[in-house]
Amino acid sequence: MQRIDDGMGDRNTDADRRIAQDDEVERLRHTLDEEQQRHLRLRADFDNARRRASRELEAARRDGQRGALLPLLPVLDSLERALAAGSTDQDFYEGVAATHRLFVNALHEAGADPIDAIGQRFDPKVHEAVATLPSGSVEPGFVVREVRRGWRLGDELLRASQVVVAAPREAAGSWR
Amino acid sequence: MGKLIGIDLGTTNSVVAVMEGGTPVVIPNQEGSRLTPSVVAFTKDGEILVGQIAKRQAVTNPENTVFSIKRFMGRRYDEVQQEVKLVPYRVVKAPNGDARIEIRGKQYSPPEISGMILRKLKEAAESHLGEKVTQAVITVPAYFNDSQRQATKDAGKIAGLDVARIINEPTAAALAYGLDKKTDEQIAVYDLGGGTFDISILEIGQGVFEVKATNGDTHLGGDDFDQRVIDWIADEFKKEQGVDLRRDRMALQRLKEAAEKAKIELSSTLQTEINLPFITADQTGPKHLVMTLTRAKLEGLVADLVERTVEPCRQAMKDAGVTAADVDEVVLVGGQTRMPKAQDLVKQLFDKEAHKGVNPDEVVAVGAAIQGGVLGGDVKDVVLLDVTPLSLGIETLGGAMTVLIPRNTTIPTRKSEVFSTASDNQTAVDVHVLQGERPLAKDNRTLGRFRLEGIPSAPRGMPQIDVAFDIDANGILNVSAQDKASGKQQQIAITASSGLSKQEVDRMVKEAEANASDDARRRQEIELRNQTDTLVYSTERALAEHGAKLADAERSTVEQALNEAREAVKGDDIERIRRSQETLSRASKTLADAVYRESRGGGSGPQSSGAPKNGDVVDAEFRNIDDRKP
Numbered sequence: 001m002q003r004i005d006d007g008m009g010d011r012n013t014d015a016d017r018r019i020a021q022d023d024e025v026e027r028l029r030h031t032l033d034e035e036q037q038r039h040l041r042l043r044a045d046f047d048n049a050r051r052r053a054s055r056e057l058e059a060a061r062r063d064g065q066r067g068a069l070l071p072l073l074p075v076l077d078s079l080e081r082a083l084a085a086g087s088t089d090q091d092f093y094e095g096v097a098a099t100h101r102l103f104v105n106a107l108h109e110a111g112a113d114p115i116d117a118i119g120q121r122f123d124p125k126v127h128e129a130v131a132t133l134p135s136g137s138v139e140p141g142f143v144v145r146e147v148r149r150g151w152r153l154g155d156e157l158l159r160a161s162q163v164v165v166a167a168p169r170e171a172a173g174s175w176r
Numbered sequence: 177m178g179k180l181i182g183i184d185l186g187t188t189n190s191v192v193a194v195m196e197g198g199t200p201v202v203i204p205n206q207e208g209s210r211l212t213p214s215v216v217a218f219t220k221d222g223e224i225l226v227g228q229i230a231k232r233q234a235v236t237n238p239e240n241t242v243f244s245i246k247r248f249m250g251r252r253y254d255e256v257q258q259e260v261k262l263v264p265y266r267v268v269k270a271p272n273g274d275a276r277i278e279i280r281g282k283q284y285s286p287p288e289i290s291g292m293i294l295r296k297l298k299e300a301a302e303s304h305l306g307e308k309v310t311q312a313v314i315t316v317p318a319y320f321n322d323s324q325r326q327a328t329k330d331a332g333k334i335a336g337l338d339v340a341r342i343i344n345e346p347t348a349a350a351l352a353y354g355l356d357k358k359t360d361e362q363i364a365v366y367d368l369g370g371g372t373f374d375i376s377i378l379e380i381g382q383g384v385f386e387v388k389a390t391n392g393d394t395h396l397g398g399d400d401f402d403q404r405v406i407d408w409i410a411d412e413f414k415k416e417q418g419v420d421l422r423r424d425r426m427a428l429q430r431l432k433e434a435a436e437k438a439k440i441e442l443s444s445t446l447q448t449e450i451n452l453p454f455i456t457a458d459q460t461g462p463k464h465l466v467m468t469l470t471r472a473k474l475e476g477l478v479a480d481l482v483e484r485t486v487e488p489c490r491q492a493m494k495d496a497g498v499t500a501a502d503v504d505e506v507v508l509v510g511g512q513t514r515m516p517k518a519q520d521l522v523k524q525l526f527d528k529e530a531h532k533g534v535n536p537d538e539v540v541a542v543g544a545a546i547q548g549g550v551l552g553g554d555v556k557d558v559v560l561l562d563v564t565p566l567s568l569g570i571e572t573l574g575g576a577m578t579v580l581i582p583r584n585t586t587i588p589t590r591k592s593e594v595f596s597t598a599s600d601n602q603t604a605v606d607v608h609v610l611q612g613e614r615p616l617a618k619d620n621r622t623l624g625r626f627r628l629e630g631i632p633s634a635p636r637g638m639p640q641i642d643v644a645f646d647i648d649a650n651g652i653l654n655v656s657a658q659d660k661a662s663g664k665q666q667q668i669a670i671t672a673s674s675g676l677s678k679q680e681v682d683r684m685v686k687e688a689e690a691n692a693s694d695d696a697r698r699r700q701e702i703e704l705r706n707q708t709d710t711l712v713y714s715t716e717r718a719l720a721e722h723g724a725k726l727a728d729a730e731r732s733t734v735e736q737a738l739n740e741a742r743e744a745v746k747g748d749d750i751e752r753i754r755r756s757q758e759t760l761s762r763a764s765k766t767l768a769d770a771v772y773r774e775s776r777g778g779g780s781g782p783q784s785s786g787a788p789k790n791g792d793v794v795d796a797e798f799r800n801i802d803d804r805k806p
Contacts, residue, residue, distance in 0.1 A: 048306050051306070052304075052306060059204075059208070062208075063208075078453045078454060081453065081454035081462075082453070082454060082462075084454075085454055085457060085461070085462040122233070122236060124217075124225060124229045124230070124232040124233035125229055127232065128232040129232060129233055129234070129235040129236045130235060130425065130426070130429045131235060131425050131426075132235060132236050141220075141236075147426050147429065148429075156208070157207070160232060162429065165235070165236045167236070
């Protein structure tokens with residue numbers, strides 16, 4: 001009994017040591033797991049932050065461009081209205097028309113291009129309807145008339161076109 | 177846990193914001209805009225458009241384009257007759273009495289439509305954060321009742337959002353300015369938005385916000401200001417050129433934009449040029465519109481609009497039981513509060529500068545995001561509590577309303593009371609849940625009713641029925657009744673099936689106040705009497721001291737006025753007292769003038785100009801005493 005007990009005691013200390021080692025290994029493994037998880041998370045966070053930062057940088061650049069270009073568009077609108085009104089002075093008219101071309105080219109170089117509207121199917125993503133008009137020749141839902149030209153900046157909308165949309169005969173209304 | 181976003185679900189525009197690294201950030205939508213129009217459109221092809229895109233196609237599709245849906249949230253069809261007339265889409269009555277929107281033969285509930293707006297904002301937040309968003313704090317006007325709040329929660333649910341908390345818009349605005357750090361202060365939140373005006377008086381105590389009173393005008397906002405400018409420009413142009421631009425839809429479009437631009441510019445400059453070349457043309461050729469609009473002129477054009485906000489402010493202060501001097505902080509909300517004239521008015525009304533710095537279009541969403549941060553654990557130390565707008569109770573013997581939770585009780589709250597049967601051997605009781613301020617059940621609004629059966633037969637008054645009202649942090653009411661003897665229990669959750677219009681709330685409160693107005697009149701009479709009395713006293717003293725400095729005629733005028741006032745105060749004729757007080761205060765002024773004349777001539781000290789000042793001091797004391805009353 002006694003010996004066996006002693007033997008057991010030896011084995012116990014052995015076992016104790018092994019258990020303690022196992023515990024330590026388990027603890028370290030757990031810590032490692034945790035740290036790896038944290039590391040992964042941090043890397044993911046960093047990755048997300050970097051991606052977002054580059055996206056935000058791009059957005060900020062676009063915002064800056066928009067801010068610079070948008071106020072110029074009404075000036076162009078007026079120039080176009082002047083051309084539409086015409087002039088009896090042919091030379092003066094030519095000069096204004098040439099100025100207008102310069103303006104449009106300058107916008108193009110800055111990355112802005114006009115949006116097609118007339119004859120297109122009305123698309124609220126780029127067109128803003130200001131009125132509807134029953135039309136015999138144009139299919140309902142298509143743009144009859146462009147009131148103000150729309151512009152895009154790259155593949156983003158800079159300013160929606162303002163358009164009149166062909167309506168079926170009954171309804172020609174205005175909202176607001 | 178994912179991020180909690182904050183959403184200002186507005187009548188005209190909505191905004192979403194989130195806490196990032198301890199700072200609230202407004203999230204732009206997919207189109208790059210920080211404001212998303214609260215507009216939903218249903219196209220012929222079955223597509224659902226939300227926001228700016230929906231707004232752009234509204235003209236082509238008016239009956240299927242829904243805006244101002246907030247005005248229908250949690251409302252019954254019968255309550256919104258006025259609103260129905262103002263919208264081009266079809267509003268119908270649902271079988272349960274709620275207002276529904278009918279689009280191409282299909283009915284949508286207002287929470288469904290709002291849900292579409294919320295979904296778009298949620299998606300914008302997800303694409304901004306790069307992670308899924310499942311929880312949100314959504315704001316509502318302080319006057320929203322249970323069903324309107326519940327409808328807003330439902331809208332969140334429909335959008336796939338777990339609504340962690342519904343908070344009041346003014347509370348959110350106060351939070352955006354960090355006012356939760358204050359203790360025992362009164363806060364006025366002046367919200368002049370695109371189409372609605374709201375004034376709220378809040379009290380902050382130990383990090384808890386309480387809404388003490390709200391008032392406003394559901395149809396007053398920046399759009400009305402724009403219209404005044406449009407009309408002015410059009411009228412001027414008509415005078416000069418004989419053409420009414422309002423009849424030319426293309427010209428009107430430009431005019432609208434120019435008017436809004438001019439209005440905005442005049443918030444920072446004193447005058448602006450409205451320049452619209454080639455605005456129209458007639459046989460004589462093209463016509464140009466070039467005008468100058470000054471800030472002063474603009475202020476003249478909208479003076480009555482600004483003025484319309486005064487009375488609601490006064491009323492709100494009165495309801496909250498505070499004076500301008502008690503208000504410690506003023507917060508401005510809504511784009512129209514950028515107008516200096518509006519800011520001046522607010523300063524004049526509350527006698528202090530308003531908080532500035534947070535964009536007034538975004539301040540509510542920013543506050544909601546901060547609250548989201550609190551709930552998500554990002555921000556600490558803020559508890560938000562709101563109050564019930566109307567009293568809640570049950571019908572008791574004789575058709576009386578017995579209030580369990582009085583109006584303006586801070587929620588969440590729980591209150592229970594023991595009731596009994598009204599007749600012998602009564603085995604069932606009807607629990608009729610009511611909301612309102614009137615003493616009789618029939619004059620108040622029914623929120624719901626249920627029946628508790630199985631009460632053991634007993635003489636009347638014997639059974640004990642415990643009725644408990646429980647309002648959670650979102651203002652949703654649970655009512656339960658339990659018979660103590662049998663343990664039988666029955667309960668009801670009051671949710672979105674019905675709601676009160678603001679007008680109804682106003683009416684109910686007013687009706688209840690009508691009785692109180694007699695008291696108010698009596699109090700006014702007492703005050704007038706006291707003031708007159710004080711004036712008589714101070715004038716007598718001044719006359720005794722300085723009477724010699726007056727000419728005989730002047731002296732007898734003052735004496736006559738004194739006698740009349742003394743007599744008037746003894747009587748009951750309030751008008752006579754008022755008149756005599758006015759006459760006396762004019763007369764005492766001639767006395768003061770004479771004294772002043774004398775003292776300047778004689779070079780004596782300033783103490784001799786005392787008479788009218790005395791009156792003022794006493795007056796101030798009156799006010800102070802009033803103020804100290806709880």
